[in-house]
Each structure stands twice: as structure tokens, then as C-alpha cells.
Amino acid sequence: MSSDVKVVDQLNSTKQAEKSADINATSNIAISVKNVGKCFQIYDRPQDRLKQSIFRGRRQYYREFWALKDVSFEVKKGETIGIIGRNGSGKSTLLQIIAGTLSPTEGEVQVNGRVAALLELGSGFNPEFTGRENVFMNGAILGLSKEDTDSLFEDIVAFADIGDFIDQPVKTYSSGMAVRLAFAVQAMIPKEVLIVDEALAVGDELFQRKCYAKIEEFKRQGGTILFVSHSGSTIIELCDRAMLLDSGESLLIGPSKRVVNLYQKYIYAPASKKELIRQEMIEQSQQFSGEVNTKVQLAGTQKRAERVEQSSEAKQVRQRAMYDPFLVPKETLQYESRGAKIYNPEITTLTGEKVNLLIPGDRYIWRYYVKFHKPCQNLRFGMLIKTASGFELGGSVSSFSGEGVSFLQSGDIVKVEFTFTPRLNTGTYFLNGGVLGLTEEGEVYLDRGIDLAAFKILHNEDSLMTSIVDFSVVPEVIEVAGPDIPESKIEGFLHSLHEC
Numbered sequence: 001m002s003s004d005v006k007v008v009d010q011l012n013s014t015k016q017a018e019k020s021a022d023i024n025a026t027s028n029i030a031i032s033v034k035n036v037g038k039c040f041q042i043y044d045r046p047q048d049r050l051k052q053s054i055f056r057g058r059r060q061y062y063r064e065f066w067a068l069k070d071v072s073f074e075v076k077k078g079e080t081i082g083i084i085g086r087n088g089s090g091k092s093t094l095l096q097i098i099a100g101t102l103s104p105t106e107g108e109v110q111v112n113g114r115v116a117a118l119l120e121l122g123s124g125f126n127p128e129f130t131g132r133e134n135v136f137m138n139g140a141i142l143g144l145s146k147e148d149t150d151s152l153f154e155d156i157v158a159f160a161d162i163g164d165f166i167d168q169p170v171k172t173y174s175s176g177m178a179v180r181l182a183f184a185v186q187a188m189i190p191k192e193v194l195i196v197d198e199a200l201a202v203g204d205e206l207f208q209r210k211c212y213a214k215i216e217e218f219k220r221q222g223g224t225i226l227f228v229s230h231s232g233s234t235i236i237e238l239c240d241r242a243m244l245l246d247s248g249e250s251l252l253i254g255p256s257k258r259v260v261n262l263y264q265k266y267i268y269a270p271a272s273k274k275e276l277i278r279q280e281m282i283e284q285s286q287q288f289s290g291e292v293n294t295k296v297q298l299a300g301t302q303k304r305a306e307r308v309e310q311s312s313e314a315k316q317v318r319q320r321a322m323y324d325p326f327l328v329p330k331e332t333l334q335y336e337s338r339g340a341k342i343y344n345p346e347i348t349t350l351t352g353e354k355v356n357l358l359i360p361g362d363r364y365i366w367r368y369y370v371k372f373h374k375p376c377q378n379l380r381f382g383m384l385i386k387t388a389s390g391f392e393l394g395g396s397v398s399s400f401s402g403e404g405v406s407f408l409q410s411g412d413i414v415k416v417e418f419t420f421t422p423r424l425n426t427g428t429y430f431l432n433g434g435v436l437g438l439t440e441e442g443e444v445y446l447d448r449g450i451d452l453a454a455f456k457i458l459h460n461e462d463s464l465m466t467s468i469v470d471f472s473v474v475p476e477v478i479e480v481a482g483p484d485i486p487e488s489k490i491e492g493f494l495h496s497l498h499e500c
């Protein structure tokens with residue numbers, strides 16, 4: 001897209017946002033998408049495009065391709081919604097329509113407030129102008145006065161961190177530098193709605209972390225976010241709800257963890273089962289409409305576990321079996337079997353007692369059995385531990401890619417054990433198990449169970465750890481000087497300490 005076209009589109013976008021703000025100013029809805037469809041005209045040969053413009057309307061030289069079909073949803077103010085789906089499912093098209101850089105063929109989109117969109121970053125810059133000039137141009141396009149942009153300018157430049165290049169023409173920038181500056185503009189402008197296409201993978205890892213921190217800050221401040229990602233765990237971590245797009249259709253909108261799990265079950269299902277799962281998802285979508293899932297049947301669990309934590313008995317329970325029958329995942333999800341099935345998943349102590357209240361730092365076994373219903377080869381077995389919000393903490397597979405148990409007959413049963421040490425903070429965690437095998441489609445899950453078991457890490461009074469993972473940190477604080485070192489001498493003094 002040329003920069004001129006982009007400018008016009010963005011001006012339209014601003015106008016659209018202003019218009020919507022009038023309509024929705026008092027509503028708690030930030031984005032409303034109603035029956036949106038997008039049809040692209042596909043020309044098989046370049047000359048067909050020319051013919052179409054000459055014989056306009058009299059004959060059709062293109063094929064129609066509907067990239068979005070009848071998509072409807074609403075996003076409340078302050079909500080973060082994730083959009084997930086395979087390549088080509090229509091995610092970017094939907095984001096562009098909501099951002100106002102693409103118009104829908106049918107349906108209606110309303111956005112309440114100013115939109116900043118982290119899409120096609122840098123494509124709106126004029127390469128002949130300097131970074132500074134482009135920042136002011138972008139500000140004007142986004143509806144900011146010169147004074148507004150003036151007051152944000154230092155922050156934009158500091159965030160982009162491109163040094164003196166700010167006064168060089170953008171055509172001299174590396175692509176990474178242009179993207180950084182464009183991100184900084186969108187990140188710093190005042191906005192009500194932020195649209196992010198994670199596929200942008202901006203710059204190096206440090207800059208990416210800075211971008212995520214900025215997105216998280218916007219979320220904390222009550223901003224509304226629409227977020228596209230291929231990473232299920234990022235969607236679960238960041239988003240309140242998620243939408244699954246498939247071939248341009250919105251199949252499922254609901255709690256993000258549930259949507260991501262069903263999506264994974266769907267993409268790994270054999271072709272013959274896909275339509276069935278698709279229908280199941282459409283039906284589930286109607287049930288969700290905003291409901292929040294509780295993960296575990298907590299009846300009595302929390303109180304029971306707290307009592308155990310508090311009692312002096314907790315200090316003596318090392319090596320004693322601790323099992324709470326109420327601590328079971330409410331929503332275990334098993335993939336469609338492709339010739340193998342997982343049975344009897346359980347956590348035990350090294351001496352075989354079934355447990356789910358674990359002592360941090362002790363050794364345990366995650367065990368399941370697998371029965372094979374057809375001959376299978378290159379078999380690998382996996383485990384994964386996740387937080388209650390679905391964030392993947394870590395796991396293991398039984399061998400490297402492509403290796404594994406070379407062959408098992410139909411009817412064979414294997415026992416799979418993973419001995420592990422949960423070095424984790426107090427809290428509830430979930431375990432997955434999976435069997436991978438080589439089929440004519442490549443390596444696929446022959447069976448996979450999401451949230452097959454839950455466990456709780458008991459409180460350790462002696463631990464000073466913070467957050468989730470225990471890195472066995474040993475803190476040490478030593479007084480090295482009294483108040484007699486003046487401020488101006490501190491660096492020299494600390495240097496002399498190292499030399500001693």
C-alpha cells in the first residue's frame with residue numbers, strides 16, 4: 001500500500017472513530033462488530049484487472065473470495081480480547097476493518113474512542129521525510145494537534161531509542177528502526193482502544209519486552225485491547241476472552257483458556273472428526289456469551305488445603321501421602337484419539353502413594369498408561385505443567401523429535417512415568433499428558449489430555465521466594481560502609497572494595 005493511500009485510510013479511520021464516539025459515548029461497549037463480511041476480488045491474470053476496469057459492470061473477470069463471513073461480537077470497555085485461528089483465517093482482515101484501514105463489504109463496525117493500531121507498522125511513514133517530521137505527520141493523521149504531539153515527542157523518541165536517526169530521512173532507517181519509531185508513536189498517543197497484531201514481532205527481544213510492558217500498562221489502566229496471536233499461551237495469559245476464527249467465520253467466543261484448548265483439539269483432530277468438533281464449538285459459543293469458568297471443583301478444597309498448611313502437621317508431612325479428592329480439574333479435555341488412548345493419569349510419591357497436595361522441592365511421579373488401538377511408530381510421550389491461568393511453565397518429552405519408541409502393536413499397553421520436582425510457589429497447577437506418533441501426516445498427537453490432573457503446592461513457611469518459579473535464590477545483605485562516604489565518592493569507594 002502506498003503511503004498516500006494509507007494516509008487517506010487513516011484519516012477515514014479517525015473520522016470513523018469520532019463518529020462512533022458520538023454514537024457510543026455513554027455505552028460500556030468499546031467495539032461493536034455486526035454481521036461483518038469482507039469479499040476480495042481475485043484476478044487470476046493481471047490483464048483481467050485491466051479488462052474489468054474497461055468493461056466495468058458488463059462482465060466479471062474476477063472470482064469472489066469471502067475472507068470474513070457474518071462476524072459479530074462486542075468488546076466491553078477495559079476488556080482484552082484475543083483472536084486466534086490458522087493462517088489465512090481472516091484475523092488481520094478483521095483487525096484492519098476495526099482499525100479503519102480496510103472497509104467491510106457488508107456489516108457495520110463501531111469503535112468508541114480513539115484507536116491505535118499496531119499493524120503494518122511504518123508503512124504510513126514517508127521515506128523522504130525525517131523521523132521527526134513523520135512523527136508529527138502521524139500525530140496529525142491520528143487527530144492530534146501540533147501541541148499534543150509536541151508534548152509527547154520526547155517520550156516517543158525515548159521509547160523508540162533510535163538516537164540521532166530521528167533527524168535523518170526514514171529511507172536511511174533499517175526496517176527495525178522504522179518499526180520501533182512507528183510502535184512508539186502508537187504506544188504513546190492517548191487512546192481508548194489498542195489493536196495489536198503480534199505477528200509483527202517488533203525488533204529484538206529486549207524491545208519486544210518493552211512493547212509488551214507498554215501493552216500491559218495500557219491494560220492495567222483500563223484500556224480495551226484486541227490482540228491477534230498464534231500463541232495460545234500468550235492469549236490465555238493476556239486476554240479475558242478469545243475468539244476463534246476459521247475460514248472467515250467466528251466459530252467460538254468464550255473464556256480464553258477454553259477457546260485455546262478447543263482450538264488445539266480442533267487443529268490436531270483427524271479430518272473425519274473436524275466437522276463434528278466445529279459444530280460442537282459453534283454450540284458451545286452460544287453457551288459462553290460472557291460466562292466465566294471456574295477451573296477446579298473447589299468445594300472444600302481451599303479450606304482443606306489451608307488447614308493443612310496452617311497446622312503444625314504440615315511440617316511433619318514430608319513423605320506422607322497427601323491427597324484431596326476434591327482437587328480435580330473441572331474441565332479435562334481429551335483430543336480425538338488417533339490410535340492411542342491415555343488412561344489412569346495420576347501423581348504419586350516415589351513410593352507409589354497417590355497425591356495432589358505437594359511439598360515444594362520434593363520428588364514426585366506423573367504417571368499415565370497408554371493403550372494402542374493400531375500399530376504405531378516413532379512414539380514420544382509428553383507432560384506439561386501449567387498455572388491456573390493456563391500459562392505453560394514447563395514440561396518434557398520422552399525423546400527428541402523423530403526418535404522414540406520405534407514400534408508398538410495394536411493392543412499394546414505402556415506405562416509412562418515422569419519423575420519431577422515442583423520447585424514452585426504455593427498455588428494450584430495443572431498437568432497435561434500427550435502421545436505423539438508418526439503418521440502419514442507427519443508427527444501428530446495420537447492422544448492428548450489437557451488438565452488431566454491438578455495439584456496444589458503447599459505453603460513453605462521458610463521460603464522467601466516470590467512469583468511462581470523457585471530458582472533456589474540465596475539472598476545476602478552485608479553492610480559495607482557507614483554514613484561517612486559522601487555521594488560524590490560512592491563509585492570510587494565501591495570500586496576500591498572490588499580491588500581489595
Ligand SMILES: Nc1ncnc2c1ncn2[C@@H]1O[C@H](COP(=O)(O)OP(=O)(O)OP(=O)(O)O)[C@@H](O)[C@H]1O
Nearest residue numbers: 040041067085086087088089090091092093094199
Ligand atoms: N487484499 C487481498 N486480496 C485478496 N485476498 C486477500 C487480501 N487480503 C487477504 N486476503 C485473503 O484473505 C484471507 C484472510 O487473510 P488474513 O491475512 O486476514 O488471514 P490471517 O488469519 O491474518 O492469516 P495469518 O495468520 O497468516 O496472518 C486469506 O486467504 C488471504 O489470502
